[in-house]
Amino acid sequence: MLNRLRGAMTRLFTPVADALLRLGVSPDAVTITGTLVVVVTALWAFPTGHLLAGTLVITVFVLTDSLDGVMARRAGRSGPWGAFLDSTLDRFGDAAIFGGLVLWFFGAGDDRLTATLALACLILGSIVPYARARAEGLGMTASGGIAERADRLLLVLTATALVGFGLPLAVLTVVLALLAVASAITVVQRMAKVYAQARALAVPSAPADGASGHGADA
Template identity: 60%
Template sequence: MLSRLAQAFVRRLLTPFAKALLKLGFSPDAVTIIGAIGVIGGALWFFPRGEFGWGTLVVTLFVFSDTLDGTMARLSGRASPWGAFLDSTLDRIGDASVLGGILMYFAAQPDGHLTAWFALACLVFGFMVSYARARAEGLGVDAKGGIAERADRLVVVLVATGLTGLFDLPEIVLTVVLAILAVASAVTVVQRMASVKRQTSLADSSANVTGHGTARP
């Protein structure tokens, strides 16, 4: 949802930076790795200390590399399966670092265990959303979509965490957002499972019809 609406705008905005980095000799893979290090380092340094404002600013800055490296790959003609694999793998580590950092902070607070549990639920179901798609594609079917795709989840978490830190909002706000996001992620897993079930059932039905229509020797 959010990713589809903003993707073209962000790509156009980052194109001049992508061209400049290519001229300086940076490769798309290098930008992917630098961005991942920035996200992981920022999340695991600031969030466990309760510095949500600074942490969100640092993570958001490096998150843009996720689009920047893809733009660089397209402009330079270096798009490759390896680049896509590297980007996807490091994205998951970055997502885990963001939610893991939040979890670490609240797990250490006497009254923060509920929020920590919701952060853990978001982490688990977020990985399940990605796994469902990857496993489905391995079976030759599509499992995209759902109400809480990866970009949507990341934006919601960063906005809620940033507002909590920058404007000193009550931590219950972040707790509620994480609870809603955990439910939305779980629903997305079910949606993708239902999509795979529907597609595989149709494929089986088509195979049965074809088989029944074939004359036996």
Template identity: 60%
Template sequence: MLNTYGRAFATRVFTPVARFLLRCGVTPDAVTIAGTVGVVACGLGLYTTGHLFWGSLGATLFVLSDTIDGTMARIRGSSGRWGAYLDSCLDRVADAALFGGLVVWFARQGASDLTAGLALACLVLGGIVSYVKARAEGLGYTANVGLAERGERIVAVLVGAGFVGLGVPLVFLQVVLALLAVASAVTVVQRMATVRRQALAAPPAGA
């Protein structure tokens, strides 16, 4: 849901920025790469050292580039498979940096194995959520369902970590990660069930 409504809102807000960057000769791919580098720096540079608020704030700004690059491509009339492929691949890198950064920070703080395990579970399950959808689309099915799409996952981790960085007890982030892990697991099941229904409804090969 956030992917749909959030992207539509951000597109309206950042269209002037997209037009300005195009006039300056900046390409959509350059914005995609720069945004990913920024998120990775926040995750592996700030989260791992305990600067959770500034890491979340910085990552939020860079995540917005995910909307700006797409808007730039549409304005320029160059939206295509390469841009979508690059964007999707680098999204996985950015997600891994954020959740991986939390895993490292938890380990450095001597947090319980459960706490670090929750962050790791979110990292792994997030990758599976994306893979299940990509594999379905590769086979000609659709899997656009689920409680925890990328938008929800990113908002959850940035808000949770950001509040803890402002002094909210760590248990808040632990609860956020636990709920996110459960929602991600449910999303995997939802998407697999959706693909199964489509596969059973399709005529047998060669029929």
């Protein structure tokens, strides 16, 4: 869903990226700063019940998540290190968001069902990118699925903001349940994709020039 907006986000952030580069700010500094703000906000605001305020701050930095990439491209610094750093720090931000909700609803929020669903989203949400990374480490691909990172964040932050604004808690509970199911389906989709590729690699090639494949005469 949000990945389709990447081109528009790039055009939007290009002037900001150019301004930061002129000030001497590096793409890595933007990546690290954004992650720190998301983690600190999620682990302070959500466990203390500041759902709306926390969501608003986090959303600003989640929406600017592609800013560091735009800066790297504008500066000619795109490379594997930046991609690795961005992907790794994204896991911290995601875990903090769902972890903050778990702490609130297991604590003062007092809703074990919602807390359990948030925990399920945290766990499954960490498996989704792991499946892709492991596949790519084996020379295969496992991208895609019905619940990619941007979609998961959009839904959970929207639902959290609505509950913080005064809507019934059931809104967030239902969204977390749907996200947990969608994340599980995404894991299965990626596993199926890798399984198909592994099966294709395991099929022996057809023998050439009429050879039997069981050993040719010397």
